Structures are given as C-alpha cells and as structure tokens.
Amino acid sequence: MQRFINNPDEVVEDTVKGFVxxxxxxxxxxxxxxxxxxxxxxxxxxxxxITGGGSGHEPAFIGYTGRNMLDAVAVxxxxxxxxxxxxxxxxREANGGKGVVCLYGNYAGDNMNVKMAVKLAAKEDITIATxxxxxxxxxxxxxxREKRRGVAGEIFMWxxxxxxxxxxxxxxxxxxxxxxxIDNCRSIGVxxxxxxxxxxxxxxxxxxxxxxxxxxxxxxxxxxxxxxLKSAVEIAQQMVRIVLDDHDLAAGTEVAVLVSGLGATPVxxxxxxxxxIEQEITGRGLAIxxxxxxxxxxxxxxxxATLTVMALDAELKRLLDVDVDCPARL
Amino acid sequence: xxQFDNASAGDIVLSIADRIIENRAYLSEIDGKIGDGDHGVxxxxxxxxxxxxxxxNDMSLATAFDTLGTVLMTEIGGSMGPLYGVMFTQFAETxxxxxSIDARTFSAMLTSGLDGIxxxxxxxxxxxxxxxxxxxxxxxxxxxxxxxxxxxEALDALVVAAEKGRDGTKDLVxxxxxxxxxxxxxxxVLDAGATSCALILKALALGAKExxxxxxxxxx
Numbered sequence: 177m178q179r180f181i182n183n184p185d186e187v188v189e190d191t192v193k194g195f196v197x198x199x200x201x202x203x204x205x206x207x208x209x210x211x212x213x214x215x216x217x218x219x220x221x222x223x224x225x226i227t228g229g230g231s232g233h234e235p236a237f238i239g240y241t242g243r244n245m246l247d248a249v250a251v252x253x254x255x256x257x258x259x260x261x262x263x264x265x266x267x268r269e270a271n272g273g274k275g276v277v278c279l280y281g282n283y284a285g286d287n288m289n290v291k292m293a294v295k296l297a298a299k300e301d302i303t304i305a306t307x308x309x310x311x312x313x314x315x316x317x318x319x320x321r322e323k324r325r326g327v328a329g330e331i332f333m334w335x336x337x338x339x340x341x342x343x344x345x346x347x348x349x350x351x352x353x354x355x356x357x358i359d360n361c362r363s364i365g366v367x368x369x370x371x372x373x374x375x376x377x378x379x380x381x382x383x384x385x386x387x388x389x390x391x392x393x394x395x396x397x398x399x400x401x402x403x404x405l406k407s408a409v410e411i412a413q414q415m416v417r418i419v420l421d422d423h424d425l426a427a428g429t430e431v432a433v434l435v436s437g438l439g440a441t442p443v444x445x446x447x448x449x450x451x452x453i454e455q456e457i458t459g460r461g462l463a464i465x466x467x468x469x470x471x472x473x474x475x476x477x478x479x480x481a482t483l484t485v486m487a488l489d490a491e492l493k494r495l496l497d498v499d500v501d502c503p504a505r506l
Numbered sequence: 507x508x509q510f511d512n513a514s515a516g517d518i519v520l521s522i523a524d525r526i527i528e529n530r531a532y533l534s535e536i537d538g539k540i541g542d543g544d545h546g547v548x549x550x551x552x553x554x555x556x557x558x559x560x561x562x563n564d565m566s567l568a569t570a571f572d573t574l575g576t577v578l579m580t581e582i583g584g585s586m587g588p589l590y591g592v593m594f595t596q597f598a599e600t601x602x603x604x605x606s607i608d609a610r611t612f613s614a615m616l617t618s619g620l621d622g623i624x625x626x627x628x629x630x631x632x633x634x635x636x637x638x639x640x641x642x643x644x645x646x647x648x649x650x651x652x653x654x655x656x657x658x659e660a661l662d663a664l665v666v667a668a669e670k671g672r673d674g675t676k677d678l679v680x681x682x683x684x685x686x687x688x689x690x691x692x693x694x695v696l697d698a699g700a701t702s703c704a705l706i707l708k709a710l711a712l713g714a715k716e717x718x719x720x721x722x723x724x725x726x
Contacts, residue, residue, distance in 0.1 A: 230584075252584070253582075253583060256584035257583045259581060284585045284627075285583065285585035288588040288627060289588055291626060376543045381538075396542075
C-alpha cells in the first residue's frame with residue numbers, strides 16, 4: 177500500500193483540515209469538527225439542505241457544500257456513517273428556521289444515525305425531513321427498490337434540492353423535489369480493481385486480473401456478476417443497457433448523464449466510455465441535456481466507473497441549470 | 507441472594523474494552539470477508555476512547571456503561587456506534603438505581619439493551635447480525651434462572667449460548683447491512699457483529715462472576 181497518509185487512524189481528520197484550508201472562501205468547519213458547513217449557512221427563511229456519509233468518496237460528500245447546493249455535511253470515518261450527533265450538528269448549522277432536509281444514501285448505518293438525529297432535532301424544534309437515495313440498480317431488484325443503495329445519483333438529488341431551496345420553497349416542496357430527482361435516477365458501477373482502507377492495510381476484496389465486477393457498490397459491495405474484462409465499447413453498452421432496462425423512459429425523454437471515476441481510473445478512460453454511452457443513449461431515442469464526466473463520487477483508489485442517468489422534466493432541467501458555487505466542479 | 511455491588515464494578519467495562527482492543531485485527535479480518543473490514547478498527551477506537559475515560563475513575567457499572575454507550579453513539583457512527591451505543595446506555599439506565607445487581611436486575615438490563623437495539627435497527631434473529639448472539643444468550647440466561655440455577659451458572663449458560671449463536675452465523679445468509687448484498691456468498695463466514703457481541707457478553711459474564719465471587723468471599 178503506497179499512500180499519502182500520516183496516522184492511518186487520522187485520515188479523516190487530516191483530510192478535513194486540508195479541505196477547509198483549501199476552500200475557506202466557500203466552507204467552514206462546524207462547531208463539531210465532523211461537520212462541514214457552507215460559509216453562508218444558515219440562511220434565515222431558507223430550508224437547510226444537508227447530507228452526510230462516510231469519507232473516502234471525495235469530492236463527495238463535503239465537496240458539494242456551497243451556494244445553491246448543500247448547507248452542511250456530516251462527516252463519517254472512511255466508508256462509515258457519521259454519528260447521529262454529527263447529522264444533528266449539520267442540521268443545526270443549516271437550520272434557517274424553515275426546517276432541514278437530510279438527503280442521504282441508503283445504508284444501514286446512515287439510516288440508523290439519521291433516524292436518531294431526526295429525533296434529537298425534534299427535541300430542539302428543528303424539523304428534519306429525509307429523502308434516502310436508492311439509485312444503484314444492481315444492489316437489489318426492481319421490486320425491492322427500498323433495499324437499493326444510494327450512489328452518484330445523490331449529486332443530482334442535492335443539486336435539484338439545493339436550487340429548489342434557494343428559490344424559497346417550503347420544506348415539503350424541497351423534500352418532494354429531492355425525492356423526484358432521485359426517483360428519476362438510475363446508476364450502475366463497474367469495478368476493475370479493489371480499494372484499501374489505510375487502517376486495515378490490505379484490499380477489502382479482490383478482482384482477479386483480467387476480470388471485472390459488474391454492479392459493484394461504492395464500498396466494494398459485490399456486483400451481480402464477475403466477467404472477463406471486455407473492451408470499453410462493450411462495457412459501456414452493458415452499463416447503458418442495465419441502467420435503461422431498469423428505467424422505463426419514453427422515446428424523446430431528456431436525460432442528464434453523469435460518468436464518475438471510482439478513484440484510480442484515469443479521466444481519459446471515462447471519456448472513452450462516454451463515447452459509447454452517448455451513442456447508446458441517443459440510439460435509444462433519448463436526448464442528452466447535460467453531461468458530467470469526472471471524479472464526482474469516488475471510492476478511495478478503486479479502479480472503475482459509475483454511470484448515472486437521470487430523466488428530466490421541465491422543472492428538473494431548470495434546477496439543474498442553476499449555477500452552484502462549491503469546491504467540487506459541477 | 508447472589509448479587510454484586512454496582513459501585514466500583516465499572517472495571518468490568520474495562521475488561522470488555524480490553525477484549526475488543528485485543529481482537530481489533532481479528533474482527534476486521536472477519537468483517538473484511540463480507541463487509542468493509544473496518545469493524546475491529548472502529549470498535550477498538552470507540553472502546554479504547556471509553557476505556558481512557560473510565561480508567562482510574564472508580565466508576566459504578568452503570569456510569570461506566572453510560573460512558574461507553576455515549577462515546578459509541580457520539581464518536582463512532584457507522585452501524586455499530588448507534589447499535590452498541592444504545593445497548594450500553596440502556597444497560598446503564600436499567601441498573602443506575604440498583605445499588606447491587608442480582609440475576610433479575612442483570613436480566614432486565616440485558617433485555618432493555620436488546621429492546622434499544624430493536625427500536626433503531628430493523629434486523630431480526632436469523633439475519634446474520636449481533637442479534638443472533640444476543641437473543642439466544644438472554645434466553646439461556648433467563649432459562650437458567652427460571653430453572654433455579656445460581657447466578658454464576660446462569661452466566662455460564664449465557665456465554666455458551668452467545669458463542670453458539672455466534673458460530674451459528676456461519677450458516678446464515680446475511681439479510682441486512684452491507685453483507686446482505688452478498689446473498690448466498692455470505693454463507694460460511696462468521697458475522698463480525700455477532701462475534702464482537704460474543705466477546706462483549708463473555709467479558710461481561712466473566713467480570714460479573716468475579717464480582718459475585720468477591721462479594722461471596724467478603725460476606726463469609
């Protein structure tokens with residue numbers, strides 16, 4: 177393992193320290209050092225928009241803190257949910273008196289900690305409404321959507337909800353917009369190489385040379401199958417097929433496309449994938465309205481990529497077009 | 507009546523923390539087979555932080571449980587932070603008004619810890635989680651009490667059932683948490699939470715037995 181770390185048990189602390197220094201114009205450290213808040217937060221009379229999740233996915237989650245995006249983010253250990261207290265403190269930092277939406281991913285730890293934070297917040301008259309993302313197609317069947325994990329579709333959920341909140345919408349409306357955004361998202365990951373938690377010191381799982389794991393999760397959760405590694409064209413075709421077969425979209429539907437690296441895949445390979453992804457999506461009669469290519473939601477140094485397709489309507493298009501000012505490029 | 511003093515029994519929690527810290531690498535290794543591989547790391551971090559706050563402070567068992575539970579809930583996160591955090595704070599609440607702990611109080615304590623876990627989590631027995639250790643352990647303890655067994659023997663029964671429950675997770679398919687995505691591929695591997703729960707219950711039972719022996723000797 178060759179990594180830029182100091183004490184493996186303090187990777188998150190050290191990450192946060194550098195992050196806050198680098199982006200001091202946009203973010204600040206919360207009174208709880210496991211919370212990143214936007215400099216402008218809280219905004220009086222605006223619904224607060226927060227999330228939280230394990231570290232190791234940078235720029236997610238902290239990098240999406242900023243104007244028209246997230247007001248505060250709870251920071252967890254590597255690949256591990258933030259505490260209930262951190263979610264609560266994020267809500268406090270974001271609360272402008274109109275309630276807070278917590279938009280997070282469907283993982284057992286996050287579900288429990290958010291649930292406890294909602295209860296704790298209610299005691300101090302902060303209403304937290306929640307939306308749990310479950311866009312990862314391969315993590316459970318279509319009849320069990322409530323079991324699916326949340327992955328890069330969360331970025332679209334945050335962007336739409338952040339813009340909606342900025343327009344002065346009510347808590348219910350921001351929550352409904354976030355829900356619609358994530359309901360319209362489908363994602364898939366393909367893994368080519370594993371990742372290592374520094375404190376553990378060896379890879380959590382193996383991907384044999386010459387193979388790929390189709391449907392891999394953001395923490396190396398096993399996919400639906402392991403196959404011989406194919407060409408980028410064939411992989412991209414397969415990714416589009418899996419995502420769109422789960423998504424009953426009428427011809428002519430406009431979509432947003434996000435292709436993210438998982439940490440150790442060169443960005444040029446994401447463009448190689450996208451060359452075919454674009455062809456496959458438009459070949460199915462869909463129109464691509466907006467495209468995002470880059471390392472938007474990573475998994476330490478995993479080799480691999482994810483594809484997210486979000487179906488758009490007129491309002492989601494408008495919300496997606498709102499400029500944001502956050503450390504991650506969007 | 508077999509019982510031990512709540513006051514000064516906080517060192518039982520230190521021995522629980524010692525077992526968890528000793529097993530840091532082992533817990534991470536079994537977690538790594540079907541989970542993230544960070545169970546030992548996070549558990550050792552939380553139990554270690556709690557031990558630092560307890561050590562040298564001559565705490566009651568209730569206060570030590572509360573200290574541990576609070577650290578896990580506010581500092582650790584993940585799934586294990588809230589689950590064990592709730593369990594230990596419930597333990598603390600149940601016994602805080604008892605100056606001495608007999609088998610009945612001990613049973614009430616375990617049951618209330620279990621209730622706390624079930625209130626925030628959605629796992630059931632058989633889902634390959636710590637409940638597969640905790641639930642049969644409590645049943646065995648209560649069963650031994652109902653049969654009129656002495657407190658120390660009931661504690662032995664608790665440990666046997668906990669370890670049997672832990673071993674049984676090898677034959678279970680994970681239905682919740684990160685490992686559940688493996689389906690059948692989670693067979694043949696111990697559940698990390700069930701394993702740490704067995705370590706905790708064993709250290710707790712041994713600590714309680716030692717206290718019972720000390721108070722029996724003292725009253726001779």
